[in-house]
Amino acid sequence: MAGAAGTVVGPVTHVERLPARTGTAVDWPEWVPAELRAALAGQGVVAPWRHQAEAAGHAYAGRNVVVATGTASGKSLGYQLPALATLLADPRATVLYLAPTKALAADQLRAVAALDLDGVRPACYDGDTPRAERDWIRAHSRFVLTNPDMLHHGILPGHAKWSAFLRRLAFVVVDECHTYRGVFGSHVAHVLRRLRRQAARYPRTPRSSVPGQRSGTGGGGSAPDGPVFVLASATSGDPAAAAGRLTGLPVTAVTEDTAPRGGLTFALWEPPLLPPSSPPPGRTAPSSSPDRTAPSSSGRTAPSSSPDRTAPSSSGRTAPSSSPGGAAPAGLAEPVLVGPGTDAGLDGAPVRRSALRETADLLSDTVAAGVRTLAFVKSRRGAELIATTARRSLDEAVPGLGSRVAAYRSGYLREERRSLEQALLGGELLGLASTSALELGVDLVGLDAVLICGYPGTRASLWQQAGRAGRSGREALAVLVARDDPLDTYLVHHPEALFGRPVEATVLDPANPYVLGPQLACAAAESPLTPADLELFGEGAKEAVEALVAAGALRSRPTGWYWRHVGRPEVDLRGTGGTPVDVVEASTGRLLGTVDPASAHFQVHPGAVYLHQGVSYVVDDLDLDGGCALVHAEEPDWSTHPRDVTSLSVVSVRSYLDAGPVGMFLGEVDVTSQVVSYQRRRLASGEVLATLPLDLPARELRTVAVWFTVSPESLMAAGVEAAEMPGALHAAEHAAIGLLPLVATCDRWDIGGLSTANHPDTEAPTVFVYDGHPGGAGFAERAYRAASAWLTATRDAIVECGCETGCPSCVQSPKCGNGNNPLAKPEAVRVLDVVLANLAKVAPADPDDLTTVAPADPEESGPRTDRG
Helix, strand or coil, X not given: CCCCCCCCECCEEEEEEECCECCCECCCCCCCCHHHHHHHHHCCCCCCEHHHHHHHHHHHCCCCEEEECCCCCCHHHHHHHHHHHHHHHCCCCEEEEECCCHHHHHHHHHHHHHCXXXXXXXXECCCCCCHHHHHHHHHHCCEEEECHHHHHHHHCCCHHHHHHHHHCEEEEEECCHHHCCHHHHHHHHHHHHHHHHHHHHCCCCCCCCCCCCCCCCCCCCCCCCCCEEEEEECCCECHHHHHHHHHCCCCEEECCCCCCECCEEEEEECCCECCCCCCCCCCCCCCCCCXXXXXXXXXXXXXXXXXXXXXXXXXXXXXXXXCHHHCCCCCCCCCCCCCCXXXXXXXXXXXXXXXXXXXXXXXXXXXXXXXXXXXXXXXXHHHHHHHHHHHHHHHHHCCCHHHHEEEECCCCCHHHHHHHHHHHHHCCCCEEEECHHHCCCCCCCCCCEEEEECCCCCHHHHHHHHCCCCCCCCCEEEEEECCCCHHHHHHHHXXXXXXXXXXXXXXXXXXXXXXXXXXXHHHHHHCCECHHHHHHHCCCHHHHHHHHHHCCCEEEECCEEEECCCCCCCCCCCCCCCCCEEEEECCCCCEEEEECHHHHHHHCCCCCEEEECCEEEEEEEXXXXXXXXXXXXXXXXEEEEEEEEEEEEEEEEEEEEEECCEEEEEEEEEEEEEEEEEEEEECCCCCEXXXXXXXXXXXXXXEEEEEEEECHHHHHHCCCCHHHHHXXXXXXXXXXXXXXXXXXXXXXXXXXXXXXXXXXXXXXXXXXXXECCCCCCCHHHHHHHCXXXXXXXXXXXXXXXXXXXXXXXXXXXXXXXXXXXXXXXXHHHHHHHHHHHHHHHHCCCCHHHCCCCCCCCCCCCCCCCCCC
């Protein structure tokens, strides 16, 4: 085990100890009514922490405020105090609460309802709300909890029905606002501007006289008599600026965390290498056809149907374990898959044990020891696999113990989600494998440990997940289990990149024309746009309106711009491609869950294996137009892995850096992708049993890319022969994509890549890296600005890796479209040496560019002739 001195034993590469901290309490603000103080005392809150009172004071005085403190610091009290005090003092006032997930909104509803305050009548209004309850909520609830999607699809289009609520709106609470980043965050920024616009349309009801509160409902830069915005965020870089971009208003930040905290032991864990002397049975050579993540029609890069490509084998756990739960469950032991999209390397390359399997075994160990544990994993399938593996392992050790472990993810029905939340809160479940759906502020009291399967993408998310343990002030354990990819490997061996560094700033771009145009169309459909509205929507609004008029979407009149069509614009905030696809059991008609359209091509294509709470189903039919996938229960001895083909063309160049034989470019590109087939692979060995064709539509994406070109002559002078150029560029591309998150706050599904020895548009050896969202999300721009720092880190990661020919920790990609073939590791270093040497002549590397650490999986979405 590694301590403060960095000594390493076994799979633990580093242990960071965060000491316990005492809190700083203050007196209740004078304006908090006695009824509210008594209700809070009944819930165990006898006095606020200083940061809670400070944030509440700003909001109550009419100033927009963001409280950005650590997990379990009680941010919710910062907005509950001013909101509930106002509701108690003014019987006409209303509050709107926005959460990024239904689970968080439901948790906050429980917290507010438990106070049992007269006349508040809190209620959730989301997609799960029965139709019969919606009219009552509009008419009677004064504290409505919802999410940006429902605000966008339901409340704002029906604003006339909400007129009484909107004209009395005192506060808008935006919880976990750090999650609103990238394209999703840019959409939400405009949804909030649309909310401000509609709230301003209705004559304000004068506020009752409330001691200590400014007249009107707004202040601190909000619209005249408009609602006050109160935002809560995990610790982040420059929260005031990020909240200002999100709301379009000046925002005051409260950042000093004065809540007590229990001690936290944080371990970095690198799964061990598999024995090289025992090649898996049925090993197959890598295929040359693509097997990559591809962008959806909405631009979202969709996950494969088999994240991490895990499948069982007969081997047991290789990491040390002292508990009975460490034994490998029958039929679900170590995955040994080879070929495109697997964790295995090329022949002779070292291969590490799957992070999924390692996490499942650690979960088994902790549950067997009675430790209440939450395991986070990025993908839905990963959550199912971890839970299934842990359950079987525990049942072998202690029959029946496996029932105390479950999976939790999006796509479950409302009843399943609520049942799982209650079972965890009530102690019936000891272990839960979850996607990020439980990362946010759901109050999971009593958790002892958190396992994080793979770096979650940002330091903000890492600390948010780690903070789920020890929420009652007790000692807690967090373990980051590294995936076998370049960034995870880099992080577990460079703990200084995680600990003692500030978290990232939230990145969003409301001026993105691919976001702004559709949002202006939605606003016009709600009520005609006026010239004054254009200032509200900010930079680019005038040009976007002109484009909508030219396209025939809006009609210009002296009184404003009018929506021309009968139906509303179809705009998807989360970039999932539209209405979710229902997964239905064909024999019974039972709805099992949902899959977003961008993932449907990969997860529920005909013949795909679909997991739901440990039960395996096979897809019979996928109706994309009807939004339905029919499945039947089956336990096949194979897994499925989709394969796609992708092409890329350059549309325009925005910026260009001439470095002699090297060119660095930023510009627009068109990416076309289509899932064309899938493989069946035997679970025990990874042997490819069959490759079956698929007939699915192609998806197109116009986005922003950064790319560099290198002259063939300079490469040959550096010792890269023509025959090695495809492999050298291919390896450099993989590593560059894996390390881009060091300089850009991007998600593992946010970026794609392509490399070729002679691209038709550049007529030179080229490596592309592009944003996986329509119009871009700012990641390529950041990479272009920090190119020297980014590519220096890429080169160092390859050089520092101990393998000889390339492995998943440096240049192999788990979703390579060409089966990680060809790859030339030493030559990739020479390519990057040429690029960096020439860039240094015109743009010296700035170490300060390495200001953010984000996701890591080299999961690119877009091929090439030699792409991965």
